[in-house]
Amino acid sequence: MDLTSRLRSIVRPSGQPGAADDTPGRRELTYEPDTGRYEATIDVDRVANVLGGRVVANAFGRALVIDRRYESDRYHGQWRIGDCEVCDGDGLRLLDPALPSPDGIGERTLFIDLETTGLSGGAGMVAFLVGCGWFDMGAFQVRQFLLTSYSAERALLSAVADCLEPTSLLVSYNGKTFDVPVMETRWMFHRMPMPLESVRHFDMLHPARRLWRTRAAADDGEGGCRLSTLERLLCDVTRVGDVPGLEIPARYFRFLRSGDARPLEPVLEHNRIDLVSLAAVTAHAVRLVQEGIDRCRDAADALALGKVFEKAGSLERAMTCFERAADDQGAHVNVRGEAIYRLALRLRRDRRFDAAAVQWRRLLDMKQGRFGRRSALLGPLRQLAVEALAIHHEHRERDYEGARELTLRLLDERDGPDVRVRPERA
DNA sequence: AGTGGTAGCTCCGTGCCAGC
DNA sequence: GCTGGCACGGAGCTACCACT
Numbered sequence: 001m002d003l004t005s006r007l008r009s010i011v012r013p014s015g016q017p018g019a020a021d022d023t024p025g026r027r028e029l030t031y032e033p034d035t036g037r038y039e040a041t042i043d044v045d046r047v048a049n050v051l052g053g054r055v056v057a058n059a060f061g062r063a064l065v066i067d068r069r070y071e072s073d074r075y076h077g078q079w080r081i082g083d084c085e086v087c088d089g090d091g092l093r094l095l096d097p098a099l100p101s102p103d104g105i106g107e108r109t110l111f112i113d114l115e116t117t118g119l120s121g122g123a124g125m126v127a128f129l130v131g132c133g134w135f136d137m138g139a140f141q142v143r144q145f146l147l148t149s150y151s152a153e154r155a156l157l158s159a160v161a162d163c164l165e166p167t168s169l170l171v172s173y174n175g176k177t178f179d180v181p182v183m184e185t186r187w188m189f190h191r192m193p194m195p196l197e198s199v200r201h202f203d204m205l206h207p208a209r210r211l212w213r214t215r216a217a218a219d220d221g222e223g224g225c226r227l228s229t230l231e232r233l234l235c236d237v238t239r240v241g242d243v244p245g246l247e248i249p250a251r252y253f254r255f256l257r258s259g260d261a262r263p264l265e266p267v268l269e270h271n272r273i274d275l276v277s278l279a280a281v282t283a284h285a286v287r288l289v290q291e292g293i294d295r296c297r298d299a300a301d302a303l304a305l306g307k308v309f310e311k312a313g314s315l316e317r318a319m320t321c322f323e324r325a326a327d328d329q330g331a332h333v334n335v336r337g338e339a340i341y342r343l344a345l346r347l348r349r350d351r352r353f354d355a356a357a358v359q360w361r362r363l364l365d366m367k368q369g370r371f372g373r374r375s376a377l378l379g380p381l382r383q384l385a386v387e388a389l390a391i392h393h394e395h396r397e398r399d400y401e402g403a404r405e406l407t408l409r410l411l412d413e414r415d416g417p418d419v420r421v422r423p424e425r426a
Numbered sequence: 427a428g429t430g431g432t433a434g435c436t437c438c439g440t441g442c443c444a445g446c
Numbered sequence: 447g448c449t450g451g452c453a454c455g456g457a458g459c460t461a462c463c464a465c466t
Contacts, residue, residue, distance in 0.1 A: 119466045120427050127466095177430045178465040205464065206432060226464065245466050349454075391452070395444090 044148050047261040051268065053146070058162070061155035064146045068272060072138035076276050077235035084276075084283040085135045086171070091286035094312045095207035100200055107168030110134050111282075113274045114179045115267055117249045126153065127182050128252050129267065130160050133275040134167075140279060142272050146264070149256070154190050161187075161195040169200050173227045173278050176203040204282050210311070211285060211304045214335075231277035234284045243270045293321055299331030303339045310346070319346055326362075337366060337378045344388070357392045360385040386410040 044064055048055050053066035072082030086092070086109060093099050115129035128147040133140055143163060145156050160183070164170075172179050180196055187194045209225045215233060216225045231237040243251065243266045251263045288295050288305060296302040306321030325331060325339035344359035363385040366378065386406050394403035 114466080116466050118427075125466085174464045181429075203431080209432080209463085224464075248466060395452075
């Protein structure tokens with residue numbers, strides 16, 4: 001039996017060799033000389049019909065496009081779609097101070113999310129589904145580009161490039177590390193122009209970590225700040241029957257072998273939800289920095305927002321947030337402790353040494369927590385506070401006896417276990 | 427599994443200030 | 447003017463993490 005026949009026998013239903021097959025979209029298994037792979041010759045029009053898409057033609061061939069529209073009055077969890085629209089303004093630059101200012105007006109913000117054949121990287125990994133989303137008259141328009149065979153990749157990449165044409169700002173989740181490098185590798189592999197080179201890119205992952213890492217870690221159990229965790233936490237979205245990410249490449253390979261597009265429908269839906277959630281989470285973050293402390297639910301929110309403001313150089317707003325978290329008697333000791341610590345640092349940088357000393361003293365006076373348990377974070381912060389206070393007493397107060405007492409206390413506390421300061425998690 | 431952005435750490439140079 | 451100490455910030459390094 002030759003190789004083609006053997007492969008054909010593998011993809012046929014068991015026990016029915018040579019049986020007629022009416023699987024939608026399915027055709028013969030053929031060798032693709034460009035890629036060196038065996039694939040079913042897939043009827044693209046039929047796949048488009050199964051998935052509710054359409055076929056677009058360009059200079060490189062035919063690409064499959066699936067459009068879906070989420071009207072503005074529809075809800076994604078708690079969030080109305082129309083309220084998820086993000087303006088490309090100061091909010092985004094507070095979240096990512098490195099984001100350049102826009103150099104044009106009235107252009108499009110585009111959300112992007114890929115499904116790929118794996119995570120291993122390199123030229124062998126292919127983006128088989130490119131999901132794009134943008135706001136249009138208050139509604140969220142999603143356009144997905146599906147790769148129906150490896151030989152159709154240039155047509156797909158060209159169609160995606162056309163879609164990106166009017167885009168001035170790209171929004172992704174971990175896209176700086178994953179989505180954009182993958183797409184650039186594919187364009188480069190085919191020696192095609194790279195349309196994202198001049199597009200500003202906002203990666204929501206890093207601001208999300210700054211804002212919600214503590215809360216997501218408490219909720220997730222695995223300590224992650226995944227998009228799926230945030231959509232549940234912030235938007236109250238619960239996915240029913242969602243495809244796990246690990247399963248996605250396998251479903252695509254099955255489609256390539258069989259031509260049956262039906263198992264891909266949940267993958268398309270997964271990708272669409274990712275895009276809508278990305279828009280909602282981004283909108284949530286922008287609202288938080290625009291409206292400031294009043295939008296914070298608790299001390300942990302206020303502390304995280306303070307750090308975002310501080311990084312963005314908005315120091316007055318940062319101080320307000322730290323003060324709010326520091327004054328919250330009901331907050332977790334780690335949250336309060338870190339807020340007071342950051343308040344003291346901020347005051348010292350402003351050369352307001354007396355005010356800083358008040359905060360160092362406040363940190364020392366904090367109770368360690370319920371049941372007398374020592375906090376792993378508060379301990380090191382207190383040591384830093386003792387050290388700063390000792391310096392203050394010696395060099396500015398000229399209170400040498402006070403400085404000596406504090407130094408002895410510091411030496412005494414340092415006899416305990418050496419714990420590194422990592423003022424992050426509550 | 428591979429990749430790359432980010433936070434936090436240490437080290438070191440620099441500016442500022444006070445004391446002599 | 448010199449010296450010493452504090453405080454800050456940049457460079458370089460490491461560890462972590464999210465994507466399918």
